[in-house]
Amino acid sequence: MTTASDDDHRSETAPVSLSAGLRTATAVAHERAERADFVDDLMSGRLDAADYLRMAVQLYFVYRALESVGDDLSGDEIAGPVVDERLRRLPRLAADLAVLGVDPATVTPLPGVAAYVAAIEATRTDPIRFVAHHYTRYLGDLSGGQVIRSRMKLHYGLTDDALSFYVFDEIDKLKRYKDAYRDTLDTLPLDGVQVHRLLDEAVEAFGHNERMFAELAG
Numbered sequence: 001m002t003t004a005s006d007d008d009h010r011s012e013t014a015p016v017s018l019s020a021g022l023r024t025a026t027a028v029a030h031e032r033a034e035r036a037d038f039v040d041d042l043m044s045g046r047l048d049a050a051d052y053l054r055m056a057v058q059l060y061f062v063y064r065a066l067e068s069v070g071d072d073l074s075g076d077e078i079a080g081p082v083v084d085e086r087l088r089r090l091p092r093l094a095a096d097l098a099v100l101g102v103d104p105a106t107v108t109p110l111p112g113v114a115a116y117v118a119a120i121e122a123t124r125t126d127p128i129r130f131v132a133h134h135y136t137r138y139l140g141d142l143s144g145g146q147v148i149r150s151r152m153k154l155h156y157g158l159t160d161d162a163l164s165f166y167v168f169d170e171i172d173k174l175k176r177y178k179d180a181y182r183d184t185l186d187t188l189p190l191d192g193v194q195v196h197r198l199l200d201e202a203v204e205a206f207g208h209n210e211r212m213f214a215e216l217a218g
């Protein structure tokens, strides 16, 4: 039951914009992820194509969970507006892995990735937290992912047919899409408490990515 005092609390604690709140809340975590040894080495050309492949197969487990939950929540009032067929990555990742000669069925998720997958699975009944996971991966793919793609081609000679994961060819202008995505976030019907849950989960989602990079480096 909603009471008048709940409503008061809501208006007092709701930040101006969820998208700005997300960017601010995850800024430090983003910097850490970008500077992670594995990411830095991969992006600087100090590793090899096999290391990219080790990451890609782990991401397969992440996206399998993300898109399975996304399918379940596509009609949800809160999660539904961000779920978009044009973002779906799993078939592309599967095709890339096939080109690179790896069958994900023969690979075990790293412990941190298993925990990441479990965290995503737990959002099947928690659309607010799901949005945090959605934001963390897809807005990253639409941003830094584009840099990763060009570096993988440059340093390791990976070809376009092995990097389709980073290609959003059903989206015309990535920047415009990201701006519209942020507008969508900003119109989600969330109260202040819910916004804080979402922000906390986004920081957790970055943490899962950080742990994955640490395990890939180890």
Ligand code: HEM
Pocket: 019, 022, 023, 030, 033, 034, 039, 043, 135, 136, 137, 139, 140, 141, 143, 144, 145, 147, 148, 178, 206, 209
């Ligand atoms: C190679 C490492 C990375 C590079 C070079 C990179 C680069 C960037 C850049 C340039 C932007 C700004 C794009 C814009 O303002 O439109 C961005 C945004 C973003 N990145 Fe990364 N990134 C990296 C790693 C990651 C990782 C590991 C994650 C999380 C899994 C991530 C998640 C995000 C998110 C969610 C945004 C959107 C921020 C916002 O506008 O709210 N990035 N990234």
